[in-house]
Amino acid sequence: MDAVIKSFPPRTEEEKAATTAPIEKPAAKRPSQKEAEAAVRTLLRWTGDDVEREGLIETPARVAKAFREMFSGYDQDPVAELGRTFEEVAGYDDLVLVKDISFHSHCEHHMVPIIGKVHVGYLPDGKVVGLSKIARVVDIFARRLQTQEAMTAQIANVIQDVLKPRGVAVMVEAEHMCMAMRGIRKQGSTTLTSTFTGAFKTEPAEQVRFITLVRDSRTA
Template sequence: MDNRLKLNPESKTTRLADHAEGAVTREEAEAAVRVLLRWSGENPEREGLRDTPARVARSYKELFAGYEKDAGRELQRTFTDVGGYSDLVLVKAIPLYSHCEHHLVPIIGWAHVAYRPNDRVFGLSKIARVIEIYARRLQTQETMTAQIARAIADYLNPQGVAVLIEAEHLCMSMCGIQKQGALTTTMALEGCFAGNAAEQARFMTFVRQN
């Protein structure tokens, strides 16, 4: 198995385990939430907010669980008994929830992932799992798109990979320019999809079909 993933998709986002010396306790995290509540003009001791710091700390462990997971481990298992199939495998409209690394507000959208296998395939749930791993981190959409494509390319070694993400960034919808409903589209192409207009058009045609 080609293990290049350790040098590529993980380069921008460091796992929490790498920061064990500076690990933050739950108590410290809850105290930080209380500070933010006070800074916003609220009273963290009032009844409705008394348990909010603990709830936020718990939710952050879930929302950013991708730091504690390894895409390579999820993608290690593949299947070779595919009857010689080598055409497009597409999983589209996979719901995606992430958080903007600039504002800590949600990114909500869909991922469409396709690959052309050489001699082996993933179980379909693995594609959704690798999306979840990278989405459950502080992200930019561009980085996340590239990470997903590179992970699949490195661990499956297919003929090619195509990843398309369409998402609404609530930092743009709720604050700043406040343009609700604007979608950002990013694409990463590997192998036979890169520089091949016919393969790209075929991928987009399948993605846009109802």
């Protein structure tokens, strides 16, 4: 039997885009309040405690409520926080530095606290953002299960992507309770991470200036 060869018209750009666009995965259904409380009761029983004793009766509800607050970053959009910018900056184009932004996060490996401070600097390119917005962005990423390395990069990248400054510098100093409370149990040790973009990455002098200004408050 002879093969039949048919010619098809070339695909339009829309058709190409439809076949190459990433497929969005449906969002996982969030458990109900009752399911969350039941999970806490299971963990309490697993520790060996009595979930029916007076001190623990309300604990599952309290834990579920606390988790909703501590992990509220999943319901917030850092891009939206940076959406409103100001272009009337009187020609200012030098470093903007917000130091010592306190944060509390949770390690994604053991779900125990990470406590520390974030320092954020950027070189404006015609527009600036309200200083409180920088702190809000830190909070949004901190209120998720995290690694310090990922959080550092996330903060820098979203500021770079939205504000499009000439460069962004982010430094995070934190103590990890997974080191202090379990495992090697070394209290007081601090982990330092940093991410640099744009001029902070290509111009060593800008990077040194950022670090020096951050450190000045430690030696004053």
